[in-house]
Amino acid sequence: MPSAIACSGLNVIREDNHILHDLSLQVPRGAIMGLLGPSGSGKTTLMRAIAGLQRIESGSITVLDLPAASKPLRHLIGYSTQSASVYSDLTCLQNVQYFASLYSHNEKSPEEILSDVDLTRNTHQMAGSLSGGEQARLALATTLVGAPQLLILDEPTVGLDPLLRIQLWQLFNTLAAQGKTLLISSHVMEEADNCDELILLRDGRVLAQGKPSELREKTGKERMNEVFISLIGTP
Amino acid sequence: MNLGRLVAMSKRVLLQLWHDPRTLSLLFLSPALLMTILKYVYWSNPHVFQQVAGSMLGVFPMLVMFLITSVATLRERTSGTLERLMISPLGKAEFIGGYALAFGLASFVQASAVSSYAIWVLKLKIAGPQITLIYAAILDALIGLAIGLAVSTFAKNEFQAIQFMPVVLLPQLLLSGLLIPRPAMPRILNDISNYLPLSYAIDATKKVISNQGSILNDSLLIFLFLTVILAAGSLTLKRQTK
Numbered sequence: 001m002p003s004a005i006a007c008s009g010l011n012v013i014r015e016d017n018h019i020l021h022d023l024s025l026q027v028p029r030g031a032i033m034g035l036l037g038p039s040g041s042g043k044t045t046l047m048r049a050i051a052g053l054q055r056i057e058s059g060s061i062t063v064l065d066l067p068a069a070s071k072p073l074r075h076l077i078g079y080s081t082q083s084a085s086v087y088s089d090l091t092c093l094q095n096v097q098y099f100a101s102l103y104s105h106n107e108k109s110p111e112e113i114l115s116d117v118d119l120t121r122n123t124h125q126m127a128g129s130l131s132g133g134e135q136a137r138l139a140l141a142t143t144l145v146g147a148p149q150l151l152i153l154d155e156p157t158v159g160l161d162p163l164l165r166i167q168l169w170q171l172f173n174t175l176a177a178q179g180k181t182l183l184i185s186s187h188v189m190e191e192a193d194n195c196d197e198l199i200l201l202r203d204g205r206v207l208a209q210g211k212p213s214e215l216r217e218k219t220g221k222e223r224m225n226e227v228f229i230s231l232i233g234t235p
Numbered sequence: 236m237n238l239g240r241l242v243a244m245s246k247r248v249l250l251q252l253w254h255d256p257r258t259l260s261l262l263f264l265s266p267a268l269l270m271t272i273l274k275y276v277y278w279s280n281p282h283v284f285q286q287v288a289g290s291m292l293g294v295f296p297m298l299v300m301f302l303i304t305s306v307a308t309l310r311e312r313t314s315g316t317l318e319r320l321m322i323s324p325l326g327k328a329e330f331i332g333g334y335a336l337a338f339g340l341a342s343f344v345q346a347s348a349v350s351s352y353a354i355w356v357l358k359l360k361i362a363g364p365q366i367t368l369i370y371a372a373i374l375d376a377l378i379g380l381a382i383g384l385a386v387s388t389f390a391k392n393e394f395q396a397i398q399f400m401p402v403v404l405l406p407q408l409l410l411s412g413l414l415i416p417r418p419a420m421p422r423i424l425n426d427i428s429n430y431l432p433l434s435y436a437i438d439a440t441k442k443v444i445s446n447q448g449s450i451l452n453d454s455l456l457i458f459l460f461l462t463v464i465l466a467a468g469s470l471t472l473k474r475q476t477k
Contacts (some may be wrong), residue, residue, distance in 0.1 A: 014477065048476075051322050055475045069475060074324045085315030089251045101243035102323045126254070142319065 002065070004029045004150055004181035005050055010059035012045055012204075019045045020204040023059070027183060027197075032176050034195030035185040036228070042204040043185040044082060047152050050183065051079040064149055075103065078143030079152040084135035086142060088128030092119050095127055096141050103146030110145075116171055117141045118164070133160045140168070151175065151182045157191065169194045189224035200228060207231050236328050244325065244333025245340070248307070252341060258303070262341065266295035266349040274357045288359050289444035290413050290437050292350055293372045296342045297379035297433070301404060304338060304383030305396040313392070317472075327469045335380060335465070342376030343369065362446030371439040371450060374457045378432045379404075381464040388471035407433040412441070432460035 005027040012020040019042050027033045035043050048054035050061055052069030061068035064076055086095050096110040114120055117137040122130060127138055140156050157165045172182055172194070184195065192198055192212050200207040200215075208215055208231050216222065219230040252259060270288060277284035311317040320330060346369045353359040361368055382403055383396075390396040410420070410428040417428050417438075428434045439453040 053318060053322060053475055055477050074322060077322060079319070079322050081315045081318065083315055085319045087247070087251060087316060088314075089254045090247070094247075094250055098243060098247040099319075099323065102240055102320075102325045104324070146323075 002029055003027055003062075004031070004064055005033075005183065006060075006062045007046075007050070008060055010046075010049065010061060011057040012042075012049055012054060013057045014045065014054075018204065020049070023204065023206055025199055025206055025209060027181060029181050030176055030179050031196045032172055032182045032184065032194070034192055034198045035183060035201060036189060036192055036198055036224075037185075037187065037201035037207075039187055041201045043187075043201055044154055045204075046201070047079070047154055047183065047185060051077055051152050053079075075105075075146060076149045077152060078146070078148035078150070080139045080143045080154060080156060082154045082158075084132075084139040086127045086135060086138050089126065091124050091126055092130070092138055092141075093123045095138060096145060099142040100145040105147050106145060107147045108144065113141045113144045116144065118167060133164060136160065137164075137168070149180055151180060151184075153182065153184045155185055155187070157186065157188075165191075189228055192224040200231060202232060236326065236332065237324075240325055240329045241332050241336065244329055245337035248334055248337035249340065251307075252337070262299060262303075262345055263348050266292075266299070266345065267352045269295065270349065270353050270357060284357075285360060285444075287413075288353055288357070289361060289368065290440050292346065292353060292368060293375035293436050293440045294408065294413065295349065296345055296372050296376035297436070298400075298404065299345070300338055300342055300376040300379035301383040301386075301400060302379075302397070304334060304380045305387040305390065305399065306393055308334070308384055308387040309390060309393055309396050312387070321472075321474045327472045330472065331384060331465055331469050334384065335377065338380050339373060339377060342373050342380075346372030346376070361444050363443035367450065368440065368443045370454075371436065371443055374439065374454060375433070375436040377461055378436055378457065378464075381461050381468065385464050385468040385471070388468065404433075407431045410434065411437040413437055432457055432464075435460075 003026045008024045010020055010023040037043050045054055049056055050063060050068060052073060063073055066073055092114060093110055096113055100106050100110050114123055117140050119134060119137055119141065122134060127135060130138060136156060136159065140153065143151055157168055160168065172184065176182055197211055198215060199209045215227050219227045221227045221230050270291065273288055273291060274284055350365055350368050350372065354361065354365060386399040386403060387396055390399060410424055410431060411433040417425050417434060435453040435456045439450040442448045442450050
C-alpha cells in the first residue's frame with residue numbers, strides 16, 4: 001500500500017530545543033493513524049511539520065507523494081489545531097462558507113459539513129457563543145472543506161462527552177472508508193482502539209508503531225496505558 | 236492573485252465588522268464627535284477650524300484603520316486562524332489585499348460620512364470637490380492600514396500593537412505639516428518629512444481644501460509607499476515557523 005506520509009531521519013529544533021530526534025515513520029493511505037504520547041512528547045510539532053507549518057532541521061517528509069510544504073498540498077491537507085481556530089464573530093455557517101470559498105473544488109456543501117459534525121442546530125449561531133466541544137467540532141468542520149486527502153487533527157476529541165466522541169469516531173471511520181488518511185493525536189490512551197494503527201511518541205522519538213493488537217501482543221498487557229508504560233520500560 | 240479568494244477574504248472581514256455594532260458605531264461616530272469638538276475649540280477663531288479640519292478628515296481614518304488593522308491581524312495570529320489560512324490555498328497577497336479592500340471600503344464610507352457631516356453641519360468650506368477630499372481620506376486610511384499590518388508582525392500581543400501607535404504614527408503626524416507648514420520646520424525635520432507617507436497625505440488634503448494644485452503626484456507617491464509597506468508586510472507573513 002502506498003504511504004500517505006513518510007518521514008525519515010526527521011529532526012526539528014525549536015528555539016534551541018531539540019523536539020524531534022531522527023524520527024522515521026510511515027502512514028499508509030486510507031488509514032486512521034493514532035499519534036499517542038504524553039503532552040510535550042512532540043505530537044503537535046510532528047503534525048505541524050507534516051502540515052508544512054514547521055521548518056525542519058534535517059531529514060525528509062513526503063506527503064501524498066509530494067515534499068511537505070509544497071504548494072499543491074494546500075489543496076489536499078486539512079489541519080485543525082488544538083485550540084479551535086475559528087472566527088468567533090462569524091456564525092458557524094459563515095465560518096465554514098468562508099473556508100470553503102478558499103478552495104477551488106468542494107466535495108461537500110457547508111450545510112452537509114455542519115451536519116457531519118452535528119452542528120446543524122447551531123448553523124446560525126455565532127461561533128463565539130458555542131460551548132468548547134461545539135467549537136472543537138466547528139474547527140473540525142473547517143478542515144473538511146475543499147477535497148482533503150489527508151486530515152491532520154490535533155486532539156479533536158478532547159473535552160467532548162462520550163456520546164459525541166463515539167459520533168466523531170464514526171465520522172472518522174466514514175472519512176477513512178472514502179479513502180482519506182487521518183492522522184489523529186490524543187493523550188488519552190483509551191482512544192487507541194479506534195485507530196487502525198498507532199504511533200507512540202515519547203520525548204520526540206517513536207517508541208513503537210503498529211496495530212493496537214500487535215502492541216498488546218508485544219507487551220502482553222491489555223490496557224493501552226499499561227502497554228505504553230511497559231514500552232517505556234523496554235530497553 | 237485569485238480574484239474569487241480575494242473577494243471571499245474581504246467579504247469575511249466585512250462580515251466580522253458587521254457583526255460588531257459597537258466597533259461600527261465607533262468607526263463612524265467618533266470622528267464626527269471629534270470634528271464637533273474641534274469646531275467649538277476654535278469657536279472664536281473659525282478660520283483656524285477651516286485650516287485644520289480638512290486635514291483632520293484624513294487623520295481620523297488613518298488612526299482608526301491603523302488600530303483596527305493591527306489588532307485584527309494580531310487576532311488572526313493569536314487565535315490560530317492565520318496558521319489555518321497559511322495551509323489553505325489562500326495567497327499572502329490575497330490575505331493582505333483582502334484586508335486592504337475591506338477596510339478601504341469601510342474607510343470610504345467613513346470618509347464620506349464624516350466629510351458630509353463637516354461640510355453640511357459644521358459648515359466646513361472646501362474649495363475643491365468633496366469626492367477628491369474623500370479620495371485623499373481613503374489614501375490616509377490605507378496608509379494607516381499598511382502601517383498597522385506591518386507593525387502587527389512585530390507585536391506579540393494587542394498591548395504591544397497599540398504601543399506602536401505613539402512610536403510609529405505620532406512622529407509622522409508631528410512632521411506631516413499638520414501643525415505648521417513643512418517648509419517652515421528646521422531643514423533636517425523637513426528633509427525627514429519628505430520620506431514619510433503621511434506628509435503627502437496631508438499635502439493632498441490641504442490642496443483639496445484650498446483647491447490649489449494637483450494631488451496626482453501626492454497620490455502616486457502614497458501608492459509607492461503603500462506598495463513598499465504592504466510588500467514588507469507580506470514578506471513577514473511566514474507560512475512556516477522556525
